Amino acid sequence: MNNKVITLFFLLLSVLITPESSSAASCNSESMNNTCVQIFVNGKTGQALANMVVYLEPLDGQILTRSSKEVVVAQLGKSFTPYLSVSQVNSKVSFVNQDDITHHIYSVDSNNKFSFRIRAGQTNASETFGHVADVAMGCNIHDWMSGYLLIVNTPYFGKTDTQGQVSFNIAQQGKYNVVIWHPQLKNDNNRLSKTASIIANSTFTFTLKNEITTPTTQENEDDFDFLSDY
Amino acid sequence: MINQNIITCCLVVFFLTSSHISTAVELKAHGIVDIRASSTNSLDEGYLVGGQGKFGSNDGQQLSIAQAGVELSAQWENGFSAHGVLNAYLAGLENDEDRAAGITEAYIKYKGLPNASGYRIQIKGGIFYPEISLENNAYAWASKNTLNSSTLNTWLGEEIRVLGSEFKVTRLGRMNNDAFDLSLSATAFINNDPAGALIAWHGWTMSSRQTLWGEAREFPWFPALADGAPLAKQADKSEPFLEIDDNAGYHVRAEWSLHGKGELSAGYYDNKAIPYQEIDGQYGWRTRFYHLGARWRISKSLSLTAQYLSGSTLMQSPLKEDMVNNDYSSGFVSLTYQWQGFFGSEKSGNKKHKSTLRLEDFSVTDNDNTWGDNNNEDGQALTLNHSYRLSKHWFLSAEFNYIDSHRPARYYTYKPADLVEKQLQLAARYFF
Structure with missing residues (x-):
């Protein structure tokens, strides 16, 4: 009985102090x-x-001091993972296809236009982002895929x-x-x-002030593995 | 056949050379092998061998390779791609029921990138299916959730294929803060003039067989084919993919799709064939129809697919008298329920178990007075399918099909006008 009370006490204590201590x-x-x-x-x-x-x-x-963070934009489960990525101007951004299918990643943003096919398991780190921008990315094979890369000028x-x-x-x-x-x-x-x-x-x-609209889930209504991409 | 050999040669040469043209090309081969055992309770002969049965197989038991299909593609960085789809069928080893192999589609496609406003252009040219079927979207036009396609899509697989070019514009909602995409497509085509003959002469059918490009298909005998009768000139097999009159036909389609939810589509097909022209016993059939489609994800595990097609076909004598003047329609509603996550994936299309229920209604209305050629038909069908995903590539399926139809033309070969047909199939399907 005593043990339980003590455990409960510590549990409560940890819950109370966790947010503070973690930050x-x-x-x-x-x-x-x-x-x-x-x-x-x-x-x-x-x-x-x-x-x-x-x-x-x-x-x-x-x-x-420049940020040393290298950003990885993964394609996993036919979705951009994470949905939002942030990188400092001129930092390395790697696109990693963790799916077993090809993707065709693109951005139509006027300052950061790019497009490349990326096969299963491949990494593409050839894109450079030299301007501050909100880069909206898509996949030209899987239209429901949607991800963002924010380029900022601060570490x-x-x-x-x-x-x-x-x-x-x-x-x-x-x-x-x-x-x-x-x-x-x-x-x-x-x-x-x-x-x-x-x-x-x-x-x-x-x-x-306004509720944020929930982003559309990056999910196709039909995600059978062997669909012909007509 | 010569036509087909030329296409095969072109495809082979294309794939051999394309890999040398550019290192950026990606060559892919995907497909399906469908090994099937079926038990059919029907008439002696199924429609594939010119019988009055509505299934692809004859009455009795059968072991078959119901489909061995491969989709070859070469895809370049710049949005261009070339596609070739080959299909082979091997059924009824003993009496040579159905053995065939050939091309079902061959086309070149350009898919651009969307512009900043989210508009994207796609152009396709070659031999392909007009975009209608919502069932046959697996590799090599295989049906995803069932073994037999619906009667609607079985007909498309049998008679509707074009040599043409399709222009498609898609507006992506993602760039416009909309949760939906819109697309419009228009196709101009040739080589589909005799389409309509088979829907008239064997009615709606149900199988997974696609007509190969250049292939001729049988149909049951009826009195109007006899010497001296109105249709005596008709060849004993129909070749759906011929150009008879040098008139181009068209197909238009619009689609609205709500992200992650589903899509609604509508379209119109008209082959613009001159109905009184005939070459070597193959007539032009003026065939036109509209089609509606809906695919909707009701919940994470339950999805609905429905299609409806309705239209007419007209074939005339050289004196422009109606010989075959039919209206027809077919529609189905299917529900697919999927459960038990597999491979850690919670996405619905890849769960371990999948059950499908499909209900259909179909009809053909004969509007002409040609003696010895009654094309009237009315029927309903039910399909129950359960599929189990054994491994990533292997699917085991059991399917039951039930068709109840009224077709007076069966009297011509001393078969009952009212008929209930049943089929039970077990399949091991390998997708790669």
Whole structure:
């Protein structure tokens, strides 16, 4: 009986402290000189929104170290995985076909037009993205496939977790433009932004004015494995 | 036959040379092998051997290769592709019931990339099926959920094929913040002038047999074929894929599809054949019909497919008197239920078990007064199929078909006008 009570107590305690500690942990993992910024994104009715892209654009001419993140846009189960990818300008973006069929990936965005066939198991890292852009991608064989690649000019980018939260370690304090992006966000340029002076332990909460339209699932109504692609 | 050999040669040369032209070409071979055991309760002879039975096989038991089909394609980076579909059938080893191999489709296609507004152009030229069937979308035009296609699509597989070019425009909703895609296509074609003869002379049928390009098909005897009778000049087999009058026909189609849900489509076919022209016993049949189709995913495991086709066909004497003037229609509704995830995939098309129920209604109305050629028909059909996915490539299926039809023309060969036919089939289908 006692054991159960103790277990329950620790469980409760862990539930209570988890959100705080996880965000703190992600911030503390970097150098102690860094400033931790936490951003929360909520829906119209206050619910936490996951998988919202958040990025910080420096406005005071801060010199920032380039992001070392290599972005992988996978094609898995005839869908873009993940649906949303973010990369810094001129970073390496790899397209990896993890399906056992060929895909034909393309973008018709005027500044980032590309198109290539990618066979089963192949990787294509030949595309470069030298401009800030929202790149909408499709597959010319499987029309229901839809994915986005956001190219930003900052190393500070990420996506909110299930608590609607994302945090960054900022090397230089100062003025930043905090931007929320999602292709289904009903705002100008699918963005919400706020200019802010970031000091130690800044926290920002964004609440959407309009509900976000749920993205169409990347699923065909007929997904038999041996369909002839007429 | 010469025609077919030339096409085969061209295809082979094409595939051999295409791999050297460009390294960016991708060559693919996909297909199906369908090994089938069937038990048929019908008339002595099925329609494939010129009998009055509505199934492809004769009365009794049969072991067959119901389809050995392969789709060859060469696809380039720039959107061009070349396709060749070959099909072979081997049934009734003892009495040579049905053995054939040849080409069913051969075409070149260009599929562009959509522009920034989401419009995409596709052009196709060669021998192909007008886009109508919602059942035969597996490799080599195999039916995905059943062994026998519906009577509607069995007819398309038998008589409707064109040598033509199709122009298609698709508007993708993804680029327009719409949850639906729209497409419109128009085809101009030749070489489908005798289409209509078989629907008149054996009515609606049910099998998985496709007519090979250049192949001639049998039909039951009727008195108007006798010497001195109105249709004495008609050849004893019909060749659906001939050009008789140098008139081009057309097919138009529109499709609306809601992402992840389903599609609705409608189209119109007219072969524009001159109905009083005849070459070597093959007449032009002015055949035209409209078709409607719906495919809808009711839930993750339940989907509905329905098609309806209705039209007319006219064949006249050199004096422009109606010899065959028929209206016809066929429609089906089918429900497919799938369950138990397989290979970790929750996507519906690849679950382990799949059950299909299909109900059909069909008819032919004879509007002419030609003696000895009654084409009237009225019937219903039921199909129950259960398929089990044994491994990634192997599917085991059991299917029961039931057809209840009224066809007075069966009297001509001393068979009952009212007839119930049943078929039970077991199949092992290998897709690759």
